[in-house]
Amino acid sequence: MRYHKESFSSYYQEMSGSLRGFALPRWEDFPDLELYMDQMIVLINRYLAFDNEEKTVTASMINNYVKARMMPPPVRKKYGKPHLAYLVVICTLKDALGMSVIEQMFPPGMEGELLRERYNAFVENQIKAYHFVADNIDSVAIPLLQEQERISDRIHDLVMQVGVSANIAKNLAERFAAQQEDESKE
Numbered sequence: 001m002r003y004h005k006e007s008f009s010s011y012y013q014e015m016s017g018s019l020r021g022f023a024l025p026r027w028e029d030f031p032d033l034e035l036y037m038d039q040m041i042v043l044i045n046r047y048l049a050f051d052n053e054e055k056t057v058t059a060s061m062i063n064n065y066v067k068a069r070m071m072p073p074p075v076r077k078k079y080g081k082p083h084l085a086y087l088v089v090i091c092t093l094k095d096a097l098g099m100s101v102i103e104q105m106f107p108p109g110m111e112g113e114l115l116r117e118r119y120n121a122f123v124e125n126q127i128k129a130y131h132f133v134a135d136n137i138d139s140v141a142i143p144l145l146q147e148q149e150r151i152s153d154r155i156h157d158l159v160m161q162v163g164v165s166a167n168i169a170k171n172l173a174e175r176f177a178a179q180q181e182d183e184s185k186e
Helices: 003-021 036-049 061-067 081-093 099-105 112-146 149-183
Strands: none
Touching: 003 112, 036 061, 036 081, 061 081, 081 099, 081 112, 099 149, 112 149
């Protein structure tokens, strides 16, 4: 695979800016009114769209999360802030962590002030994580983009480092969550 330094550099700068500018909505940013399923889907997909890349949350997915008791059921077919919070967390983390780990952080049935605080802490940590990732990728990408030779090989190095880092981060998150679970049994 061949890379063109100029087009990759432009793409990289755009992606780095997107990482640093992306943030999930805080609890206070959620609408104060109850939503029907189709409204909920539109809103969640909008919230999760990173770099204009649309995520797809479907009614079936939401129904499955409710059936699995990952989130509360709707009240008279309407959804509110707690549902939005659970869905944002589940949809953000499901590709990286198992559902049991997500349930540890956001146990089903959590509500009120505790849910609001836990969700807002999740959003703050998400912002920190995006900046952390951007900073670490910058440490590899910026020197790479300043080189004149072997740009394709170096971009392959960047791709491998990002992929391996993602695997390490997933493994560590699961281990940290298991440690928390083990301590709660004591």
